[in-house]
Amino acid sequence: MPAPLPAPTFDAAAAYPEVNDLRKALDAADWPAVQAVFADRDADGRTLLVGAAGDQVGTEPFLRRVYDAHPTDQLAGTLLGNQLIRAGWRIRSAYRAQHVSRAQFEQFHEHLRRAERVLIDVTARYPDDAAAWTQRITLARGLQLGQNEARRRYDRLAREHPHHAPAQAALLQQLCPKWSGDWDRAFAFARECAQAAPAGAPNAVLVAEAHLERWLDFDTQRERTAYLRSTPVVDEVMQAGQRSVLHPDFVDRSGWVWVRSTFALMFSLTxxxxxxxxxxxxxxxxxxxxxxxYVDDAEGYTKYRAKAYAKGGQS
Incomplete structure (x- = not known):
């Protein structure tokens, strides 16, 4: 009998050891140690770490103290702003709007407004901060500032970082119908990102994400199945993979687990x-x-991995 496959983990620290270093520094309220983790990181690495810090519940008081003491500190402002966003989103929950109470929305928007005030200052002082701008794209969505404002924020970031995949993914969500967008704009943007980036870059994952979101938006299982079996969808998902994770120049840099996970799922669904x-x-x-x-978390991962290895071979 073959050895059982290991259970999946969604812990970012398992893929990126620096996340664990950051967690320890935040738990210890050690600001110099936090700064050391971020030292010399590129835009993708910095954005990934900012996101990981936002997942750490209970750090807002510490980050607020650091920010109040150093209100012009780029990292302190970015981390505090992101922590406020994540805290607000936890209050709101991931449910659709009709299932969120008025009190939840009020607290959610109050957190986002506080984050916006902090991050406006960060991006004014440091307009090349990709992590801060990425958070402001998410803020535009949560505060319902509209498609034009979200796109303005992305375009401002793209002047400095034209292929920043986390920011592109944030804007793609805004362009979907569930956030008052439409499929034409969502797919046009995803394809634009894929084609503009160099071959072997992660950006073609946006095309896979657009198809994933479109699949989820159908009302019936029959419609979903038909969509995933259609030749144009199957072909475009493969072409996106060939431009990114299947390309010989693709490298597992910051964010690679998200990119490969998305393609693993979309290749499975198609x-x-x-x-x-x-x-x-x-x-x-x-x-x-x-x-x-979107597919039952670890249970879905395990199910599709087993099918992939049974039907596609374990390589």
Whole structure:
């Protein structure tokens, strides 16, 4: 009997050891140690770490003290702003708007307004801060500032970082119908990002994400199945993979687990099993909450990994 496959983990520290260093520094309220973790990180690495810090509940008082003492500190402002956003979103929950109470919305928006005030100052002082601008794109969505304002924020970031995939993913969500967008704009933006980035870059994941969001938006299982089996969808998902994770120049840099996870799922959903198996092999037992939360989290990961290896071969 073959050895059982390891259970998946969605813990970012399993893929990125620096996340664990950051957690320890935040737990210890050690600001110099926090700064040391961020030292010399590129835009993608910085954005990933800012996101990981936001997942750490209970750090707002510490970050507020640091920010109040050093209100022009770029990192302090970015981390505090992101912590406020994440705290607000936890209050709101991931449910659709009709299932969120008025009190939840009030607290949610109050957190986001506080984050906006902090991050406006950060981006005014440091207009090349990709992590701060990425958070402001998310803020535009949460505060319902509209498509034009979200796009303005992305375009401002793109002047300095034209292929920043986390920011592109944040704007893609805004462009989907669930956030008052439409599918034409969502797919146009995803394809634009994929084509503009160099071959082997992660940005073509936006195309896979757009198809994932479109699949989820159908009302019936029959419609969903038909969509995933249509030749244009199958072909475009594969072409996006060939431009990114299947390209020989693709490198597992910051954010790679999210990118490979998305392709592992979309290759599975479109029944392109050898390609799916290649991504699960690259992942090992690593994954990210998004996109696996859309298919029953670890249970979905395990199910599709087993199918990929059975039907596509374990490479």
């Amino acid at each position: 029944e392109q099993w050898p390609a799916a198996a290649s991504q699960f092999t690259a992942l090992g037992n690593l994954g990210t909450e998004y996109p696996w939360a």
